[in-house]
Amino acid sequence: MPTAARLMAAICLAIVALVLSEQVKPLMPESTSFGRFTWLNMGLGLLAGWFVMGPRAGRGTVQGINNGLTGVFVLILWGLGVQATYEMFRLAMRNRYKDAFEALTAIFEIGAEYGLIMLTVPIGVTFLIGALISGLLTEYAEGKWR
Template sequence: MPTAARLAGAILFGLWGFYHAALAAPFFLEGRPPRSFLPASVIIGLYLGWRYVGRRAGNGYGAAIGAGVTAGFAFGFLSLLVIAFSQMIRHSLHNRYQGLSDAILDIFDLMISESSRFTDINLFISLFGGAVLCAWVTEYVGQKYR
């Protein structure tokens, strides 16, 4: 059921996903993220804001911190999944895999290898601090417009 908290969560987390994608862009090779990274980050943010954080709004600001931290972890995992999937597609177009199972298993190896590139304190602060801030605003909207 659409609520004001879900709408606010979707908008805030979508904007936060856009900001975080722009902040992470210099950490890619040659400063160029995959083409799908920016739209995927916005869609992931919209989804997390609507389905996860917006649904949990109205339970208090302590619960909003937990929802924000969880959304930050989920955003980080799904962003790495998008990066690894796009690299797997590129590798499969160059015939690097013997079959489908090799390509799928390589996604997780690529996620691990790509995660070492994004170990910057500013990214972590933006990831979790921004998620908690967006969750607090979503909680405020959820309490104000029940």
């Protein structure tokens, strides 16, 4: 059921995904081709906001902040998973893996590498501020436009 909280959470996480995506780009090797990287992450932000944060809104300020932290964390996990899977498929098409099991384990290795690349102070600050603002705005939307 569409609600104002779901819409607000989706918009907020899409914006957080946009900012985080643009912060990650300079950290990657120069030869990286990003293609639809930012748009895909924004789509994941919309989905995470709609399905993870939106239904959990309306429980108070502290729970709203926790909801924001959960939403942004889920966004990052989904983003790492999707981007790592895409990279694995790209490498698999170049016959880099011997069998399917090696390709599947590569998803986790690539995701861990990307996660380590993202462990910087600016991204951590964006994570926290984005989570705080997203959680509070989602709570506000739930209370205001019930």
